[in-house]
Amino acid sequence: MADEPLVLGIETSCDETGVGIVRGTTLLADAVASSVDTHARFGGVVPEIASRAHLEAMVPTIERALKEAGISARDLDGISVTAGPGLAGALLVGVSAAKAYAYALNKPLYGVNHLASHICVDQLEHGPLPEPTMALLVSGGHSSLLLAPDITNDVRPLGATIDDAAGEAFDKIARVLDLGFPGGPVIDRLAKEGDPAAIAFPRGLTGSRDPAYDFSFSGLKTSVARWIEAKRAAGEEVPVRDVAASFQEAVVDVLTRKAVRACKDEGVDHLMIGGGVAANSRLRALAEERCERAGIRLRVPRPGLCTDNGAMVAALGAEMVARNRPASDLELSADSSLPVTDTHVPGALAHDHDHVHEISKDNLYS
Amino acid sequence: MLLLAVDTATPAVTVALHDGTSVVAESGQVDARRHGELLLPAVDRVLAEAGVKLDAVTDMVVGVGPGPYTGLRVGLVTAATFGSALSVPVHGLCTLDGLAYAAGRAGLEGPFAVATDARRKEVYWARYDDPRTRVTGPAVDRPADIAAQLAGLPVVGAGAVLYPEAFPDAREPEHVSAGALAALAAERLAAGAELLPPQPLYLRRPDAQVPKNYKVVTPK
Ligand SMILES: [Zn+2]
Numbered sequence: 140m141a142d143e144p145l146v147l148g149i150e151t152s153c154d155e156t157g158v159g160i161v162r163g164t165t166l167l168a169d170a171v172a173s174s175v176d177t178h179a180r181f182g183g184v185v186p187e188i189a190s191r192a193h194l195e196a197m198v199p200t201i202e203r204a205l206k207e208a209g210i211s212a213r214d215l216d217g218i219s220v221t222a223g224p225g226l227a228g229a230l231l232v233g234v235s236a237a238k239a240y241a242y243a244l245n246k247p248l249y250g251v252n253h254l255a256s257h258i259c260v261d262q263l264e265h266g267p268l269p270e271p272t273m274a275l276l277v278s279g280g281h282s283s284l285l286l287a288p289d290i291t292n293d294v295r296p297l298g299a300t301i302d303d304a305a306g307e308a309f310d311k312i313a314r315v316l317d318l319g320f321p322g323g324p325v326i327d328r329l330a331k332e333g334d335p336a337a338i339a340f341p342r343g344l345t346g347s348r349d350p351a352y353d354f355s356f357s358g359l360k361t362s363v364a365r366w367i368e369a370k371r372a373a374g375e376e377v378p379v380r381d382v383a384a385s386f387q388e389a390v391v392d393v394l395t396r397k398a399v400r401a402c403k404d405e406g407v408d409h410l411m412i413g414g415g416v417a418a419n420s421r422l423r424a425l426a427e428e429r430c431e432r433a434g435i436r437l438r439v440p441r442p443g444l445c446t447d448n449g450a451m452v453a454a455l456g457a458e459m460v461a462r463n464r465p466a467s468d469l470e471l472s473a474d475s476s477l478p479v480t481d482t483h484v485p486g487a488l489a490h491d492h493d494h495v496h497e498i499s500k501d502n503l504y505s
Numbered sequence: 506m507l508l509l510a511v512d513t514a515t516p517a518v519t520v521a522l523h524d525g526t527s528v529v530a531e532s533g534q535v536d537a538r539r540h541g542e543l544l545l546p547a548v549d550r551v552l553a554e555a556g557v558k559l560d561a562v563t564d565m566v567v568g569v570g571p572g573p574y575t576g577l578r579v580g581l582v583t584a585a586t587f588g589s590a591l592s593v594p595v596h597g598l599c600t601l602d603g604l605a606y607a608a609g610r611a612g613l614e615g616p617f618a619v620a621t622d623a624r625r626k627e628v629y630w631a632r633y634d635d636p637r638t639r640v641t642g643p644a645v646d647r648p649a650d651i652a653a654q655l656a657g658l659p660v661v662g663a664g665a666v667l668y669p670e671a672f673p674d675a676r677e678p679e680h681v682s683a684g685a686l687a688a689l690a691a692e693r694l695a696a697g698a699e700l701l702p703p704q705p706l707y708l709r710r711p712d713a714q715v716p717k718n719y720k721v722v723t724p725k
Contacts, residue, residue, distance in 0.1 A: 187574065187711035194578045194705065198585045212590065228575045231541050232582050238545045239583040243559055243590035469545040 144216040144460035147204065147240070148453025149197075151233030152225025152253045153280060154178055154189045156196035158204040159450030161457050164262040168208035169443070169450040172196035179320045183310065184279075186226045193232040201240065204449065215246050217466070219456020222250030222484045223477030225280070230473035238469055247466035250484035251455045252294070252477055253447075254281060257413040259290045259458060260451030264440040269409040272438075275398040277422070278414030278446075279306030279321065282394075284352045284401050285479060290455065291462050296479050297401055298352025301344070305390055306416045308356040312386050315364045316379055326383045327419050333384030335421075338366060340389040345396070352401055359389055391422040399429045411438040418442035459483055506694075509551075509562045509587070510687035511544065513580030514572025514600040515621050515663065517680040518543040520551045522562075523687035525695070530554040531684040540576040544583055564593055566690040568600035568681065570706040571629040571643050572621065577705055584703055596694070597701035598686055601631045601643050601662075607678050607685035608661040609636020616640075618655045620648075620664025620672060621681075628664035629708065630655075637689075645708045648672065 143163025313322025468486030631642030
């Protein structure tokens with residue numbers, strides 16, 4: 140469909156400089172420059188290092204994406220950018236670049252929500268999102284359960300972590316085990332050779348009086364660390380594979396249990412899982428198993444689209460264009476704590492025009 | 506020649522358009538916390554005032570600092586993105602050189618120094634023999650540590666206003682103007698001089714500590 144919107148999306152909320160280009164729900168380019176290796180020796184993302192890397196990588200990554208997509212920037216229908224949430228200084232680099240690019244090319248600018256983008260990216264893999272979609276977003280920065288009746292303007296938070304993000308717990312346990320940073324991939328790999336039932340680690344917030352959809356990984360993290368320390372104090376060898384498998388099982392058990400429960404409670408028959416931790420093989424397998432048993436269709440994008448990237452921002456931008464959502468203005472701010480309910484950041488004058496657009500134009504995907 | 510100059514290395518968010526002979530339009534706002542929000546609307550205003558579109562611009566000029574990083578990057582990434590979108594060259598200039606040049610236009614001859622606020626009780630500074638000739642710096646230091654070195658010299662910029670004990674002879678201008686930066690760039694380009702690459706002068710390493718061992722959670 141040639142009339143589907145052609146959109147370039149920019150993502151700089153954490154340590155990946157991402158520029159993606161999509162036409163509607165078709166991925167044309169996904170260029171990513173990561174500064175993760177620079178952060179590794181610090182055991183976590185250092186905001187100033189990330190911001191400096193974004194500035195260096197920004198224009199080359201835009202140019203690489205355009206080349207990869209084989210399109211001319213003049214043909215774009217819009218520029219979208221992560222306006223938040225994320226690291227303030229990092230976001231600002233992307234937002235400033237997007238504004239300059241949109242202005243120079245005379246294209247509409249869409250400041251969009253990072254979390255909604257993580258959900259919307261699945262359109263590039265599995266086609267238009269069912270409405271509503273239930274989404275479980277898990278990464279080093281977020282652990283949320285979101286109900287999305289309309290990804291462009293109606294995303295409802297059902298639950299979130301009350302302490303650490305799921306990915307943070309992986310990083311911390313990897314550090315206790317001296318496995319380096321980031322922790323997710325290495326724990327996933329070691330866990331495959333371990334016994335997930337070897338150690339009964341606690342499942343946070345799963346009591347009958349606990350909030351049904353919130354998560355807590357801080358207690359688990361402490362419990363795993365204590366278990367390891369006790370082994371070491373007793374002079375025994377730490378069974379790293381069993382610890383990794385049992386810890387991982389505790390995390391993915393709670394995540395999938397609560398996500399499936401939310402689907403059932405809300406009568407939603409689709410679950411999408413996104414964010415960096417969605418690349419975890421055990422999370423995918425257990426979610427598949429539990430969704431199948433509950434009659435829920437599971438949608439998980441391929442790992443490269445689960446981690447932060449520009450394609451997800453472009454995907455949501457394209458949906459904004461397709462549904463005639465109001466554009467942002469040149470004063471658009473980077474908002475490090477943009478609420479998930481703000482799927483995008485329309486300009487100050489947008490409200491007057493909103494209704495006109497909504498009733499005068501059809502949704503391209505309807 | 507039509508130069509568009511931007512500088513966000515200091516609390517001033519400043520934009521100017523220069524036709525190779527003189528400044529055509531200029532905007533300057535001082536707000537240390539809103540570089541990101543203010544810059545593009547200022548560019549739009551300056552172009553509108555001059556009655557030209559962005560694609561008429563032949564060269565981008567950007568102040569590369571030194572300056573506090575978050576704001577500094579706004580100008581740099583904006584200039585770089587314009588450069589890429591318009592296929593025009595992007596030239597960097599030391600922000601302090603712009604202040605020195607503006608001080609010269611205001612009648613100061615030299616020698617003198619320029620100092621801007623580097624936060625954390627420090628200043629970014631440089632020393633000039635005359636408004637076009639930097640001889641020391643740029644560097645970042647505590648005012649008290651360079652006061653003796655700069656004793657008797659007039660000091661231009663907000664750094665002097667902030668630390669009158671170290672720099673008693675404060676001179677105008679206090680804030681950077683993209684007009685002065687553009688005029689200096691035009692002069693240097695006309696003379697065939699090389700300008701700087703559009704890369705930031707941070708002068709400090711990022712604050713980042715390699716964590717020692719993880720914190721043991723077992724109670725003692
Ligand atoms: Zn993310």
